[in-house]
Amino acid sequence: MYRVRRVKSPFRITSATLDVLEAFLSAREELHGFAVAKAAGKPTGSIYPILARLEQAGWLDSHWETEHPEEGRPRRRFYALTPHGGQAARAIVLERRGELPTPQTSAPHRPRPAFGSLARWRAAW
Known part of the structure; x- marks a missing residue:
């Protein structure tokens, strides 16, 4: 069982930021x-903008891809959690959402609609 430890964030944690951290x-x-x-x-x-804030806070490291991209595609910038960022992300996601996402082998987790908007949209149909 995980122990919830409050983490003081250097920026506001929105639902979109939580979704990014879960990713x-x-x-x-x-x-x-x-x-x-x-x-x-x-x-x-x-x-x-969320990635920039996380990187500025030291929660993410990034680098440009070194290989030449495919024709017609720009270079990609890759991001990864720092050790401090990983600890902070786990604590915040656990505190706000009550559980940690399970690591995926290939496909990322299914996104959650914000504030039940998809459920309202489906009900309208």
């Missing part, structure tokens, strides 16, 4: 920005 906690390898957006179920426009 990293469930990944077995570093992720590029688009993969984070896909795993978190959020648009890239909201993901990149």
